[in-house]
Each structure stands twice: as C-alpha cells, then as structure tokens.
Amino acid sequence: xxxxxxxxxxxxxxxxxxxxxxxxxxxxxxxxxxxxxxxxxxxxxxxxxxxxxxxxxxxxxxxxxxxxxxxxxxxxxxxxxxxxxxxxxxxxxxxxxxxxxxxxxxxxxxxxxxxxxxxxxxxxxxxxxxxxxxxxxxxxxxxxxxxxxxxxxxxxxxxxxxxxxxxxxxxxxxxxxxxxxxxxxxxxxxxxxxxxxxxxxxxxxxxxxxxxxxxxxxxxxxxxxxxxxxxxxxxxxxxxxxxxxxxxxxxxxxxxxxxxxxxxxxxxxxxxxxxxxxxxxxxxxxxxxxxxxxxxxxxxxxxxxxxxxxxxxxxxxxxxxxxxxxxxxxxxxxxxxxxxxxxxxxxxxxxxxxxxxxxxxxxxxxxxxxxxxxxxxxxxxxxxxxxxxxxxxxxxxxxxxxxxxxxxxxxxxxxxxxxxxxxxxxxxxxxxxxxxxxxxxxxxxxxxxxxxxxxxxxxxxxxxxxxxxxxxxxxxxxxxxxxxxxxxxxxxxxxxxxxxxxxxxxxxxxxxxxxxxxxxx
Amino acid sequence: xxxxxxxxxxxxxxxxxxxxxxxxxxxxxxxxxxxxxxxxxxxxxxxxxxxxxxxxxxxxxxxxxxxxxxxxxxxxxxxxxxxxxxxxxxxxxxxxxxxxxxxxxxxxxxxxxxxxxxxxxxxxxxxxxxxxxxxxxxxxxxxxxxxxxxxxxxxxxxxxxxxxxxxxxxxxxxxxxxxxxxxxxxxxxxxxxxxxxxxxxxxxxxxxxxxxxxxxxxxxxxxxxxxxxxxxxx
Numbered sequence: 001x002x003x004x005x006x007x008x009x010x011x012x013x014x015x016x017x018x019x020x021x022x023x024x025x026x027x028x029x030x031x032x033x034x035x036x037x038x039x040x041x042x043x044x045x046x047x048x049x050x051x052x053x054x055x056x057x058x059x060x061x062x063x064x065x066x067x068x069x070x071x072x073x074x075x076x077x078x079x080x081x082x083x084x085x086x087x088x089x090x091x092x093x094x095x096x097x098x099x100x101x102x103x104x105x106x107x108x109x110x111x112x113x114x115x116x117x118x119x120x121x122x123x124x125x126x127x128x129x130x131x132x133x134x135x136x137x138x139x140x141x142x143x144x145x146x147x148x149x150x151x152x153x154x155x156x157x158x159x160x161x162x163x164x165x166x167x168x169x170x171x172x173x174x175x176x177x178x179x180x181x182x183x184x185x186x187x188x189x190x191x192x193x194x195x196x197x198x199x200x201x202x203x204x205x206x207x208x209x210x211x212x213x214x215x216x217x218x219x220x221x222x223x224x225x226x227x228x229x230x231x232x233x234x235x236x237x238x239x240x241x242x243x244x245x246x247x248x249x250x251x252x253x254x255x256x257x258x259x260x261x262x263x264x265x266x267x268x269x270x271x272x273x274x275x276x277x278x279x280x281x282x283x284x285x286x287x288x289x290x291x292x293x294x295x296x297x298x299x300x301x302x303x304x305x306x307x308x309x310x311x312x313x314x315x316x317x318x319x320x321x322x323x324x325x326x327x328x329x330x331x332x333x334x335x336x337x338x339x340x341x342x343x344x345x346x347x348x349x350x351x352x353x354x355x356x357x358x359x360x361x362x363x364x365x366x367x368x369x370x371x372x373x374x375x376x377x378x379x380x381x382x383x384x385x386x387x388x389x390x391x392x393x394x395x396x397x398x399x400x401x402x403x404x405x406x407x408x409x410x411x412x413x414x415x416x417x418x419x420x421x422x423x424x425x426x427x428x429x430x431x432x433x434x435x436x437x438x439x440x441x442x443x444x445x446x447x448x449x450x451x452x453x454x455x456x457x458x459x460x461x462x463x464x465x466x467x468x469x470x471x472x473x474x475x476x477x478x479x480x481x482x483x484x485x486x487x488x489x490x491x492x493x494x495x496x497x498x499x500x501x502x503x504x505x506x507x508x509x510x511x512x513x514x515x516x517x518x519x520x521x
Numbered sequence: 522x523x524x525x526x527x528x529x530x531x532x533x534x535x536x537x538x539x540x541x542x543x544x545x546x547x548x549x550x551x552x553x554x555x556x557x558x559x560x561x562x563x564x565x566x567x568x569x570x571x572x573x574x575x576x577x578x579x580x581x582x583x584x585x586x587x588x589x590x591x592x593x594x595x596x597x598x599x600x601x602x603x604x605x606x607x608x609x610x611x612x613x614x615x616x617x618x619x620x621x622x623x624x625x626x627x628x629x630x631x632x633x634x635x636x637x638x639x640x641x642x643x644x645x646x647x648x649x650x651x652x653x654x655x656x657x658x659x660x661x662x663x664x665x666x667x668x669x670x671x672x673x674x675x676x677x678x679x680x681x682x683x684x685x686x687x688x689x690x691x692x693x694x695x696x697x698x699x700x701x702x703x704x705x706x707x708x709x710x711x712x713x714x715x716x717x718x719x720x721x722x723x724x725x726x727x728x729x730x731x732x733x734x735x736x737x738x739x740x741x742x743x744x745x746x747x748x749x750x751x752x753x754x755x
Contacts, residue, residue, distance in 0.1 A: 287644075294619050295619055295622045296619075296620065296622055297620075298619075299616055299617075299619035299620035300620075302616065302619055303605070303608065303612075303616045306608065306612060307605075307607045307608070310607055311607065373603070374603045375571060375597060375599060375603065376603075376617075376620070378570065378571055379569065379570075379571075379592055379597060380592065380620040380621065381589045381590070381591075381592035381593040381621065382589060382620070383589065517573075517587065518573070520571065520572050520573060
C-alpha cells in the first residue's frame with residue numbers, strides 16, 4: 001500500500017507541475033483557449049436536424065470502436081504500445097517496487113488517461129447527441145460504453161505485445177484481425193447488405209466492439225441485452241486483468257523497446273513531425289544504380305530517386321498511381337452501372353476536392369519534409385532555391401503522373417470537357433505544390449521547437465489556410481465574374497486558383513533564400 | 522581558419538552564448554569544454570549557421586559563416602546522428618559526396634569504413650544499425666567531404682572504445698594534414714593529450730582558455746581535475 005502511495009504521489013506531483021507549467025509558459029494556454037473557442041462554436045452551431053438519426057449513431061459508434069481497435073493493433077505491430085515512459089524504465093523499474101504493482105497501476109493510469117480523452121471527445125460529440133434528443137444522464141451511458149471498451153483493449157494490447165515476444169507477432173495480429181473481420185462480416189452476409197449488417201442487432205454480438213456498441217446505444221433505449229453487454233464487458237475486463245497479474249512477473253525487458261519507440265513517436269507527433277508515409281520497400285535488398293551525374297543540390301533528387309526505386313515499382317510511379325487509376329475507373333464504372341445523373345466534370349471536381357482535402361489533412365498531421373529537420377539540408381553548400389527545387393522535384397513529377405492517371409479517363413470519354421479536366425489537373429498539382437511549400441513557410445515563421453510544441457493546432461490551421469486560401473479567392477472571383485460575364489464559371493474558378501497557387505509558389509521559391517535562412521534547427 | 526568575434530546568441534531573454542571571441546588556426550585542435558547547459562552546442566550550431574546569431578562576426582576561412590562558400594570549408598558531426606532511414610551506409614556516403622561535389626571519394630570512403638568496422642555493413646539500411654554505428658557513419662560522411670575545418674559536437678557518445686581510439690588517431694592525422702578541429706566533449710581524458718588549445722565555457726561565456734600547459738601552470742593535475750577546479754571557482 002505504501003508503494004502504491006509512492007506511485008500515486010509521483011503522478012500527483014506530475015499533474016501539479018503540468019498545471020504549474022501554464023503559469024511559467026503562457027504559450028501553453030493558446031491551444032487550451034483554442035479548444036475552448038472551438039467547443040463554444042461547436043455548441044453554438046448545433047441545429048435541429050434529422051441528420052442525426054439512431055442509425056447514424058449506430059454507424060458512427062461502430063466505426064469509431066473498430067477504428068480504435070485497429071489503431072491499437074497497429075500500435076502493437078510497430079511496438080509503440082507501452083504503459084511506461086523512459087523515466088519509468090530508468091527510475092521505476094530499478095526501484096524496489098513489485099513489478100506487478102507497477103504494471104497494474106500503469107494499466108489503470110493509462111486507462112484513465114484514455115477516459116479523459118474520451119470525455120473530451122464526448123464534449124465535442126454532445127451537441128450532435130443533444131440534437132438527437134439525448135440529455136445528460138443518457139450521455140453518461142455513452143461514456144460508460146467507451147470506458148469499458150478502453151479498459152478492455154488496454155490489457156489486450158499488453159497481452160498481445162507480450163505474446164509477440166514469444167511467438168510470431170505478425171501471425172497473432174493477423175489472426176485477431178481475421179477473426180474480427182469474420183465476425184463483422186457474418187451479419188453483413190446474413191442481411192446481404194454491409195450497411196444493414198452494421199446497423200443490425202446481430203452486430204452487437206461481436207465481442208468488445210459489438211458489446212460496447214450495444215451499451216452505447218443504451219443512450220437511446222435500454223433493453224435486457226444492455227445489461228448482458230455490460231456484464232460481458234465487466235467479466236472480460238476482470239478475467240484479462242487476472243490473467244496479467246498471474247502471468248506477468250518479469251516483463252521489464254519486454255516493454256523497453258516499445259517504450260523507446262512510443263517515446264520517440266510521441267515526441268515526433270508533438271512537434272508535428274510524425275510521418276504517415278506508408279512504405280512498401282519493394283526493392284529493399286536490390287542493388288540500385290542510378291545513371292547520371294547528380295552533383296550539388298541535385299544530390300537530393302538522386303537520393304529521392306533512390307528511395308522511390310527502393311520503395312515502389314518505379315521512381316516515377318507506383319502504388320499511388322495505381323490507386324488513382326483504380327479510383328478513376330471505379331468512378332466511371334459506378335456512374336455507368338448505377339446510371340448516376342451527375343455530370344462527369346462535377347463528379348471529378350468533387351473527387352478532386354475530397355482527395356486534396358484528405359491529402360492536406362494527412363500532410364498537416366504528418367508535418368512536412370523530414371529533410372527540413374536535418375542539418376544536411378542547411379549545410380550542403382548550394383543555393384537554397386536549387387536545394388528546395390531538387391528536394392521536391394521528384395514528388396512533383398510523381399504527383400503529376402498520378403494526376404494524369406486519374407484524369408486521363410474522363411479526358412478521353414468526356415472529350416468535350418477536356419479543358420476543364422486539364423485545368424483540374426493543373427489545380428490538383430498546384431495545390432500539392434502549395435501543401436509542400438506552405439510547410440517550408442510555416443517552419444520559417446514558427447521557428448523553434450517551443451513554438452511547434454505549444455502552438456501546433458494554430459500552426460496547422462495557418463498552414464491549412466495557406467493551402468486553401470487560393471481556392472476560396474478562386475471561388476469568389478469565379479462567382480463575381482460569372483455574374484457579369486458569359487464565361488464558364490468553372491473555367492474562371494480553376495484558372496484563378498491555379499494562377500494564385502502558381503504565383504504563391506514562385507514567390508516562395510524566389511524568397512526561399514530568406515525564408516530558409518530564418519529556420520533554426 | 523575560424524575567427525569568432527563577439528558572438529552572442531539569445532533564446533528570447535535567455536543569453537545562451539554571451540559575447541565570446543576566439544580563433545582556430547590551421548593544424549590546430551581546439552577543445553570546447555563546459556558543464557551541461559554551458560552553451561557549447563549552441564556555439565557550434567551558431568558558427569555553422571544552424572542557429573542565427575544575435576550579434577558578432579564569424580569567418581570560416583575568411584568567408585562569412587553562412588555563405589555557401591563557407592559551407593564548402595567545414596564539416597559538422599552532431600551529437601545525435603540524424604540519418605535517412607531508407608538509405609544504406611554506402612548510399613549515405615554517395616549522397617554526401619555528390620552533394621559536396623566530391624568525385625574521387627570511393628577509395629577513401631572504403632578505407633574509413635574499414636577503419637570503423639562498418640565495411641561488412643555498407644549495404645545495410647540505417648534502420649538496421651545501432652546508435653554507435655550510426656554515429657560512425659555520421660563521422661565517415663563528414664570525413665569523405667575532406668573539408669578544411671571540422672566541428673565535432675560530442676562525437677564520442679555511443680562509440681565503442683575501439684572506435685573512440687580510431688577517432689582519436691584520426692583527429693591527430695587530420696591535424697597533421699593541416700585541418701582545423703573544433704571539438705566539444707565531456708570525455709575529457711579522450712582529448713587531453715591531443716588538444717592544442719582548450720576553451721572552457723560556463724553560462725554562455727568562455728571562462729578560461731589556453732593550452733593545457735598554460736592552464737595547468739605548475740599544478741600536477743589532470744584535465745578533469747582542472748576542469749572541475751575551473752568550473753567550480755566561477
């Protein structure tokens with residue numbers, strides 16, 4: 001009991017110091033203020049809408065729970081799941097405290113941290129729930145559902161991680177995912193519809209995801225199954241924790257790598273540097289030779305080519321190109337098969353918007369070029385403009401080819417709108433250029449790591465604004481011109497966006513010497 | 522070779538490096554010592570242009586330290602080796618050689634790989650290397666550049682004893698070739714007998730400087746004892 005008190009006191013001190021930190025560094029208050037404002041506007045913007053039906057929440061909760069489970073599997077796979085930090089490894093693991101006590105306390109603490117995150121999420125979700133007729137006591141049922149789910153998956157992560165040290169981790173995770181997919185697909189197959197399958201009561205029988213969803217939907221209606229789901233979850237949590245206490249006495253060595261990985265990943269994430277690039281490494285062991293002389297700044301292009309060849313089919317195209325092509329073929333196929341009345345240009349314009357939106361969000365989360373975090377980039381004796389061009393040259397070439405793969409089909413089958421597709425292609429690429437260069441600009445404005453750590457949400461919004469501002473201006477100009485002229489508004493909007501992006505990119509390039517000289521490592 | 526005059530670097534109100542001046546000549550090894558937080562890494566990063574200076578003048582081989590021409594004259598070995606995950610050891614060397622426009626680098630690179638026991642791993646990706654191996658690679662990449670001045674920031678952290686010895690021998694060889702070397706380290710005994718000049722920093726300022734003999738005076742003490750004496754007195 002005394003030892004537990006020591007652990008609790010340590011954390012109380014840490015929490016106290018965290019809040020004291022706000023006083024020492026006022027910048028920490030900026031994101032807090034930002035979240036409060038965001039929450040306020042979320043609440044203000046609630047409307048009476050039929051959009052939030054019971055089925056909406058069934059789909060939503062199923063999606064969120066599945067997503068969380070998959071994320072926890074991914075984290076186990078990359079050995080990033082750990083209840084500890086490096087300070088625990090260095091100080092707590094060497095201290096004369098029972099390792100089981102350390103573990104159980106850590107699991108409990110992590111679960112509560114997750115709970116706080118869940119409460120935060122529910123705060124954001126609450127306007128939609130209130131719109132759907134859910135009030136405070138019922139909201140607690142939602143929180144309970146999420147809490148039980150988190151208290152269940154945290155120990156699972158630990159056990160799977162431990163088993164992965166003895167047996168093949170890939171196999172264990174694949175087997176778990178396979179079992180999960182089979183169970184999820186049964187209601188879909190029975191009802192011959194994925195959507196109806198997700199919304200059906202059968203789905204609630206799927207362990208963890210289904211049980212938690214069953215409890216979550218108790219917000220709307222409580223039936224006898226609701227209590228059964230709670231009982232199942234509680235029994236599961238007790239069993240799995242008892243198993244851990246019984247089996248895990250000597251786990252310190254097993255968790256060190258995961259703790260190091262988690263710490264490195266968290267630190268990168270906090271600074272907006274965590275990379276989301278999925279690498280395939282098709283030619284990992286191939287001896288690659290690139291012909292030609294790549295001296296000076298062009299060495300960056302050489303290096304990128306080398307990486308691209310190692311990771312993909314070809315240095316100019318690869319998995320992404322294939323995905324763009326499949327998406328385009330799929331769109332044309334669905335339009336013909338289902339007799340959609342939406343014209344091709346509108347369809348492709350919407351798809352372009354969605355792809356760019358997703359891409360921008362992903363790149364915002366991923367930070368920017370790893371290169372800008374490395375001293376090589378700044379020290380290599382070359383002109384900054386040349387360096388920045390060489391750094392992005394291959395990215396731009398690859399994206400140009402991806403976009404051609406995407407737009408060539410409508411260009412052929414809907415030839416009369418060729419100019420519109422061509423403009424869309426140019427806009428697509430120019431927004432991509434802006435995504436890349438906006439990060440360089442942001443890095444030079446918010447120069448040090450303190451800025452990046454504390455003001456990340458605001459920095460990301462600024463970066464997003466830089467990228468989407470030309471599109472907003474394009475929309476306004478297009479609307480204004482189409483009101484007074486007979487010129488096709490799409491033509492005006494797309495041309496304006498492309499021109500503004502082009503000018504902005506050229507401006508950043510011309511000023512890159514001054515911009516890059518502002519960046520500090 | 523290196524002239525630093527009245528260098529000051531601030532982080533907001535905090536003065537990390539306070540008005541320091543020194544010079545390093547050709548064929549000279551200068552050790553930069555100081556307790557944690559003394560401003561050693563900030564000094565090096567400011568000289569090589571990774572940090573912007575608030576005041577002062579820095580010339581590397583008579584060229585402004587931020588100019589491209591100056592960058593051709595120096596190499597920097599950081600404390601923590603930042604390398605590319607997806608490049609092999611040899612590809613890193615190739616990349617750096619290309620970036621610095623070095624054509625005849627292969628023979629010398631192979632020799633360094635041999636000396637640092639990395640020759641068998643030259644085709645392995647850096648993700649497969651230990652921290653010490655990464656540090657060795659970081660050193661080799663910079664040796665391949667063959668610059669006139671080297672900046673080492675804690676280069677021996679993570680290296681095994683053999684690699685430390687190899688590096689020490691290399692430092693002497695480079696000095697004999699007329700290269701200037703500026704090295705910051707906490708492993709005092711490893712540089713005690715090779716430094717021509719020692720700068721001791723504390724709280725952003727140089728508190729003592731001179732050759733080991735000058736600093737010791739008539740005292741029969743080691744560099745470590747001298748360092749503790751000097752930094753405690755302040």
